[in-house]
Amino acid sequence: MKPVYGPFQRSPKGETPRTPPPARPKRQPPRRGPTGWPLWAEITARAGILLLGAFGIGAILQHIDAQPEGRKPWGQADLEEPGLHLFTSTHLRALRGNADACLAALDGSDMQFTRAGPSTASTPACHWQAGVRIEQSNVGYANPVPDVASCALAATLYVWEREILQPAAQDHLGSEVTEILHYGTFSCRRVNGAQSGSWSEHAGANAIDVSGFRLADGRVIEVTDWDAGGAASAFLREVRDVSCQLFTGVLGPDYNAAHHDHFHLDMGSWQICR
């Protein structure tokens, strides 16, 4: 076989070296995107993600749109809508600054109430927004019936009775609550009755102090049963815990000695659950 000599090698017989073949152009590496992937793969992946995202958002919006009005994030509170959902507390809290929407929501419920006139208290801090007097709710309120309640407080109590209080009573006590025992709502005073400091939510009729519950079977569970153990304690502790899903302020015996005998439930601006 005839030997083939590489470039610049002399043949043993002194032949001139073969002309080297022209260098093949070097293959360019593919352009890469910021992630280090080839650019084409990155563009395809990003387009895919965008497309999936658009489909996902579309599906979510369609799902929300199919919900009843009271369950939409931008919907109004519907106090008869059964169950707690993602936006229940958002809707109830939105009622605080919107008297018309709040009264419309109460009108749409089975709560019987009358509108209260403006506060006659001489202290400017002691006024309420859209005050109402609860005449009849799904659960009774012991005499003397609560004084004025802010509309948002009344609306939240209405949902709380059905969605939190009664299920907890059934689960732990096997009975239903027929009457809520309380120390009232409106009270023109500062926090803890102090001479100075912040005004209480009670001064705006925006809080109720609940001291116990009368059951259909005749038993009375008082908040002072907090440490009694057994079903009564378990019931009270669940009510305290779950009430925080609806009320902005929930204070009980764990908070301080002043609350050893009642739950303070309010719709103020401070979120507290103790």
Ligand SMILES: [Zn+2]
């Ligand atoms: Zn209170």
